Amino acid sequence: MQIKHNAHIAGPGGQPVKCVEQAVYLGGLLRTDGSTQVSITRRFGQARATFDKLVSVWRHANITDKRKLLVFNACVVSALLYSLETICMRKADKARIDAFQAKCLRQIFKIPHSIISHVSNATVLAKAGATPLSSTLLSRQLHFYGRLASLPATRLLRQAVLQPSTAVPLELSGKRTRGRLRLSWSSVLFAQALKLAGGSPATLNEMLCGASNTPHGWRLAVYDFCNRQQVGSCFCSACVALRLRCCVACFCPAVCLFVFLFVASRSVYCRCRARASVSNSSVLFHDRTVMPMRRRIQTRLGVSEER
Numbered sequence: 224m225q226i227k228h229n230a231h232i233a234g235p236g237g238q239p240v241k242c243v244e245q246a247v248y249l250g251g252l253l254r255t256d257g258s259t260q261v262s263i264t265r266r267f268g269q270a271r272a273t274f275d276k277l278v279s280v281w282r283h284a285n286i287t288d289k290r291k292l293l294v295f296n297a298c299v300v301s302a303l304l305y306s307l308e309t310i311c312m313r314k315a316d317k318a319r320i321d322a323f324q325a326k327c328l329r330q331i332f333k334i335p336h337s338i339i340s341h342v343s344n345a346t347v348l349a350k351a352g353a354t355p356l357s358s359t360l361l362s363r364q365l366h367f368y369g370r371l372a373s374l375p376a377t378r379l380l381r382q383a384v385l386q387p388s389t390a391v392p393l394e395l396s397g398k399r400t401r402g403r404l405r406l407s408w409s410s411v412l413f414a415q416a417l418k419l420a421g422g423s424p425a426t427l428n429e430m431l432c433g434a435s436n437t438p439h440g441w442r443l444a445v446y447d448f449c450n451r452q453q454v455g456s457c458f459c460s461a462c463v464a465l466r467l468r469c470c471v472a473c474f475c476p477a478v479c480l481f482v483f484l485f486v487a488s489r490s491v492y493c494r495c496r497a498r499a500s501v502s503n504s505s506v507l508f509h510d511r512t513v514m515p516m517r518r519r520i521q522t523r524l525g526v527s528e529e530r
Contacts, residue, residue: 251306259310267323270303274327291331292351299327304356308363311408317357324348324356361415362449368412369441372431384409390416390431391424419448 232240245254245261252262277298281291303320325344328351329335334342348355372390374381386393392409420427430441 270299274299308367311406320356358449362445364412365445390427
C-alpha cells in the first residue's frame with residue numbers, strides 16, 4: 224500500500240511489489256486514503272451475516288430469549304465492536320450501530336417495527352437489560368485513550384498521538400489539503416475526555432499523567448460519564464423521570480409548570496377541535512341527506528314548504 228507517495232518498491236529479488244488500494248490487517252480494513260467508512264460498512268455486513276445465520280438456527284430450536292441474548296452478545300456484538308475503539312466514529316455511524324442493535328433485539332423478542340407496535344427502542348433495550356452500543360463504544364474509546372496517555376514517553380505509539388507529558392493530541396505539521404478537515408480520532412476523544420474532566424485540560428492531565436493517576440480511578444470516571452451521557456440521550460420513562468427530578472432539585476419548577484400547562488392546553492384544544500369536527504359533520508350529513516328526502520316527500524304529497 225502506498226500512502227501519499229509514488230516511490231518504486233521492490234522485493235528481495237528486485238521485482239516490483241504489487242500495490243493495492245486496501246488490505247485486511249488484523250481483522251480491520253486499511254485504505255490508502257485513510258477513510259474508515261468502508262471498514263465500518265464491512266463490519267456491519269459481517270455482523271448482519273452472523274445474525275442471519277443465528278436466526279435461521281433459532282427458528283428450528285427451542286431456545287429461550289435469555290439464551291439468545293447471550294449468544295447475540297457473544298457472537299454478534301463482539302464481532303461488531305472488535306477494534307472499533309481505534310476508529311474515528313461519526314455521529315451517523317454511532318446512530319447506525321444503535322439502530323442495528325435495536326433491530327436485532329426486536330427480532331429476538333419478536334417485536335415489530337415501532338410504526339406498527341408503538342414500542343420505542345429504549346423500551347426494547349430496557350427489556351433486554353442492555354445499554355446502547357454507542358455508549359459501550361465510547362467507554363472503550365475513553366479506556367483506550369487513558370491507557371495511551373499513561374504509556375511511557377519513550378513508546379512510539381504515544382509519541383505519534385499525544386504531546387510529551389500531557390494528554391493533549393499532537394498537532395500534525397505539513398501542508399494542508401484542500402477542503403474541509405477530516406475528523407481525527409485523537410481530537411474527537413480529547414473533546415470527550417475534556418467533558419469528562421469538566422472542561423479543564425489541567426484536570427485531565429492530572430487524571431491521566433499526574434502523580435495521582437490510577438487506572439481504577441480513570442475507569443470509574445469513564446463509567447460515571449458514560450452513564451450520565453446515556454441518561455441524557457435516553458427518552459424512556461425512567462430516564463425522563465430522573466431528568467425531571469433533577470430539574471426540580473435544581474429549582475426549576477416554573478419550567479415544569481409551563482410544560483404541564485402547555486401540554487394540558489394542547490389536549491383541551493384538540494378535544495374542542497374533535498367535537499367541532501363531529502358537529503360539523505352531523506350538520507353536513509343533515510343538509511345533504513335529510514333535507515332532499517323531505518323535499519321529495521313534500522312534492523309527492525303536494526305540500527309546499529310554506530305550509
